[in-house]
Amino acid sequence: MNGPATDDVYLCQVDETISCGACCGLYNVADPTREGLTVLLARRTERFHAAPRNLEGLLAFAGETSRVEPGARPYPEFHHCPYVGLVGDRRDRAGCLLHPLGAGNEGIDYRGLSYYGGMACRDYFCLSCKTLPARWKRLVCSAAGDWHRFGLMITEADLLRAFFSEVERRAGCAIAISNDDAPIPVDLVRAVSAFIDLRVDWPFRPTDIPVANYFFEDRRYERPPVWYHKLDAGPSGHDDLLRELGTAFSGPADRTRAEALLDQCIENAATALHRRAASPMSTAINQNRKEPTP
Ligand code: SF4
Ligand code: SF4
Structure with missing residues (x-):
């Protein structure tokens, strides 16, 4: 079978308290x-x-x-x-x-x-091991806090891709964590941790969508689309995030609140990343970065 191809971040057993099963x-x-x-x-x-x-x-x-x-x-x-x-x-x-x-x-x-x-x-x-870039994996390892949150988050390849892509787009640069020893800004870790909180306890997940994720490539159990027509409205700009979180709205106020929660997380992470990228030390790290884009 295929192992992780893009880097050497081992996700299954990370340290004494962070692991996945x-x-x-x-x-x-x-x-x-x-x-x-x-x-x-x-x-x-x-x-x-x-x-x-x-x-x-x-x-x-x-x-x-x-x-x-x-x-x-x-x-x-x-x-x-x-x-x-x-x-x-x-x-x-x-x-x-x-x-x-x-x-x-x-x-x-x-x-x-x-x-x-x-x-x-x-x-x-899994696909997260094989397809996500090292810089995102390391950040999730640092922000998870415990094995329960880590396993729920790291297996969400599509969700992580949507989140980090938007963070990096808004920041105008890629997250620069080029090796295990590179310091990660506390505010960036905190923003990602807040996003993990949303993944674990997403308030708009209906009871018939399991907290567990079925992430295998046969896609036997996919998350259902978000039904905007019940709100008489078009898709959200965060549709990919909302779908992967497992979302059903009971009214327009729900949608407004959900989008605000996601926006806040993304904005906080992008601001932290932008601040870090502007520092002279990280410019050097960025220039040496050789990771492929996902
Ligand atoms: S789901 Fe992925 S990260 Fe988790 S134990 Fe399995 S291969 Fe490792
Ligand atoms: S499937 Fe069971 S036996 Fe195999 S690695 Fe996981 S816990 Fe161990």
Whole structure:
């Protein structure tokens, strides 16, 4: 399979608290809130560590997981892996309990027991990994704050592309974060964090549009279009953002407020970026930047 081609920003496990397990079906649960998922994964991880590390023990663990964690899946045909849990010394991030580096696995790769098989677990990379430029990925890594927000945001390739393209268009320059050590302005991080807040708790998302994103290339579950005709109005200038956030308006006031929220985020980020670009240090970074455009 194809890995990330454009750069070397590894998104699946970033640091002690930032990680993603969205392609393992992490958010495809009845309660995908941070609180709900944390409780579910903590209990599951506790049971996993008591399970014998052999074929029978690990298959029995998966069966028990299905039994004690019932609940409708928002996307019925999107597999939720019973082996996604909490990893790290303090179990502070989402990750694969079957990974060879996982606690108690003693270097043995048990991922062959998964629904898709070990090769898919090792080699799959989502569109965000493969198509988003490094400068946007690094910014989301810095702004996410925790694994729950990160996984919900980083897998939104279309949403991120629409947001950052507009930010850079308004600022008149590309975000210049050319390497891991380059400092990122606090106000830019803060603006992106506010955008992640909107992604997680978008107030105009109707209950029949799941918080989880189905981002696979077969596009089996696409976000529905925004129905402006109910407002007797044409499409918003932010239509691509509104659609990817999952939006339904109950009246014109909703639309005005939604557009204002998005505008504020974009404007704050563009202003921070413009300010940064005007500094002598960042001009040098910009001139040396070799990233491709998305
Ligand atoms: S959805 Fe993408 S970033 Fe997240 S774990 Fe899968 S490949 Fe990694
Ligand atoms: S076994 Fe595969 S699908 Fe399941 S959590 Fe691990 S990497 Fe994800």
